[in-house]
Amino acid sequence: MTQKDSYHHGNLRRALMDAALEELDEKGPSALSLRSLAKRTGVSHAAPAHHFQDKTGLLTAIATEGFLLFGEALARELETTDSYSELGVAYVEFAIRHRAHFSVMFRPDLLRLDDGELIAAKQKAWNVLQSGASRLAPDTSDSAAIAGWSMVHGLVTLLMSGNLPAAWAADPLETARVVTRRLG
The missing domain is CATH 1.10.357.10 (Tetracycline Repressor, domain 2)
Known part of the structure; x- marks a missing residue:
């Protein structure tokens, strides 16, 4: 997902999970970060914590x-x-x-x-x-x-x-x- 394809409306939780699945495929669990998912979905770095805590x-x-x-x-x-x-x-x-x-x-x-x-x-x-x-x-x-x-x-x-x-x-x-x- 590129920045222009980022999340704008709808289900942010699902968008973050989809972005995480893409990142897991690309890099594995150790490289995954909420900050990178926020960037990937085009939301603030704090937004993922509202849905998953960490x-x-x-x-x-x-x-x-x-x-x-x-x-x-x-x-x-x-x-x-x-x-x-x-x-x-x-x-x-x-x-x-x-x-x-x-x-x-x-x-x-x-x-x-x-x-x-x-x-x-x-x-x-x-x-x-x-x-x-x-x-x-x-x-x-x-x-x-x-x-x-x-x-x-x-x-x-x-x-x-x-x-x-x-x-x-x-x-x-x-x-x-x-x-x-x-x-x-």
Whole structure:
């Protein structure tokens, strides 16, 4: 967003979150600042604090939104699949499509962990993941959900950090299919 595209009317909270998502995509969480978002959206440097108090509040709001979108993506996949491995592919696809959200969702050091909306969004996403595991995996215990989550989250981490061999990183969704087939 350039200065001429800056915020003028409407929902400043949303405009700031959108600008933050762009900045997270470009630079990652450590480089994000409320001052840079204010400049990016064309508002005073104090304006973001009215909506988020501080950077932690903003990142918590982004993570909350991310968990809600994540739960919705997994729920949509569960409506169309009977494959536990395809649920894992949906996880990887979400991380790729929502990289900025994903970059903060699993970073407790950046978030207000006692935020009620964050807690509810995380629980909702976990419930979808666990119910999918219970329905689709041969082992219906929580251990199936944890095993699948660990595998696909590890794959996403390797992919996003550039540590996956190039041949595997070239087609991350196919790689996810190959890897998640091992789940059963």
